Amino acid sequence: MSLPRQMDLSNKLSRQLSGIPRSGIRDFFELVIGRSDVISLGVGEPDKPTPWPIREAAIRSLEKGQTSYTSNLGLESLRVAISEYVAGQFRVTYDPKTEILVTVGVSEALDLAFRAVLDPGDEVIYHQPCYVSYGPSITMAYGVPVPVNTRLEDNFALRAEDVEKAITPKTKVIALNFPTNPTGAIEPPEELEKIAQLCVKHDLLCFTDEIYSELLYDGGQxxxxxxxxxxxxxxxxxxxxxxxxxxxGWRLGYACAPAVLREAMMKIHQYCMLCAPIMSQVAALEALHQGTTVIEPMRQSYEERRNFVVRRLNEMGLSCFNPGGAFYVFPDVSSTGLSGRDFALKLLEEKSVAVVPGNAFGPTGEKCVRCCYATAPDLLVKAMDGMEEFVKSRKVA
Known part of the structure; x- marks a missing residue:
């Protein structure tokens, strides 16, 4: 009796997934999992655990047996707190009943927004280098990604004149992320105003990812x-x-939008996620109550680490501008004669220091690597020492 022919599942996959790469960040993260000898500057994650008052709130909720579903929209108390927080942080008010949706991280919120508005062929303008999910998220929503390059000479800020050149009759959305992952760039208000005027002039939607907005340095607002x-x-x-x-790890985000857009996003959310975990929502509510009490000490610590890392990178000959926000630096490593990818692989192999190749964030990052400095200060010192030794061994005339 002959064995049945093995099924080829590759031809059963969605055509929409073809050409979408694995996350370059996660590829390098997988390389260091289980290796206790590696100092990782790769994954964008704070080195400290969630502040204790936030964790304690979640523990108390579990002890009370709060393990049920919530409204698809999220806990009403959390939405009210988000409305108050956003009004203070962004000086814009949203109705917690009709204009706020609690999501499973900002990644889900971004995916919902794209899927809620895009039809096949609609174009989305976004800036590169950028977080790895933007292009794939647009593609998976049947949109057309239209990246606009930012440049080191502009401190990786997005120029309105470059955005305007990319606008076509098919453009529906401009997506922004400032401060930016991976560069730490901030957008000058005068350029932001010009982009806003373009949105109004061409009747475009705007999706703005503000996840790093609290982490600004040098007195920036x-x-x-x-x-x-x-x-x-x-x-x-x-x-x-x-x-x-x-x-x-709590995977908790939110979207604030006009009621029609919020409702469209909620329709997708209720079928694919239902609701965010209740214990995460309770923790998030406490986080908003704590506010700057827990944010400011971490922000100050990141600013000190940024100053140290930028100084060390420039001293070792890796050109690196001083980012105004987030917790990343994006040095140019071409002086070593290596691409960003080769630099990252060899640095990991020879010095057990993990960074992310810049091309994971788009082809404009080919000569760069991303280093996350939300890492323990003593480990940052060791990482910079190892990187300096590596750079000296590779330096070309």
Whole structure:
């Protein structure tokens, strides 16, 4: 009796997935899992656990048996607190009953926003280098990604004139993320205002990912595009708790949007996720009550680490601008004669220091690597020492 022919599942996969790469961040993360000898500057995650008052709130909720579903929209008390927090942080008000949706991280909120508005062939303009999920998320929503390059000479800020050149009759959305992952760039308010004017002029939607907005340095004050005239009615503001509150594993985000857009996003959310975990929502509520009490000490610590890392990188000959926010640096490693990918692989092999190749964030990052400095200070010192030794051994004339 002959054995049945093995089924070829590759031809059963969605054509929409063809060409979508694995996350370059996660590929390198997989390389270091289980290796106790590696100092990782790879994954964008705070080195400290979630502050104790936030964890304690979740523990108390579990002890009370709060393990049920919540409303699809999220706990009403949390939505009220989000409304108050956003009003203070972004100077824009949203109705917690009709304009706020609690999601499973900002990643889900971004996916919902794209799927809620895009039809096949609709174009989305976004800036590169950028977080790895933007292009794939647009593609999986049947949209067309239209990246606009940012440049080191502009401190990786997005120029409105470059955005305008990319606008076509098919453009539906402009997506922004400032401060930016992977560069730490911030957008000058004058450029942000010009982009807002382009959105109004061309009747475009705007999705703005504000996940790093609390982490600004050198006395910087955050400005969101949603604050400009004509933008609240066409903007989906995306935010969450992962970075500023050190709550990455809680997977809790939110979207603030006009009621029609919020309702469209909720329809998708209720079928694919139902609701965010109740214990994460309770923890997030406590995080908002704590506010700057828990954020500010971490922000100050990151600023000190940024200063140290930028200085060390420039001293060893890796050109690195001083980022205004987030917790990443994006040095140019071409002086070593290596691409960003080769630099990352060899640095991991020879010095057990993990960084992410810059091309994981788009082809404009080919000569760079991303280093996350939300790492324990003593480990940052060791990582910079190892990197300096590596750079000296590879330096070309």
């Amino acid at each position: 955050h400005k969101s595009i949603v604050e400009f005239p004509g933008m609240r009615e066409r903007t989906v503001l995306l935010h969450g708790f992962s970075k500023a509150f050190a709550m990455t």
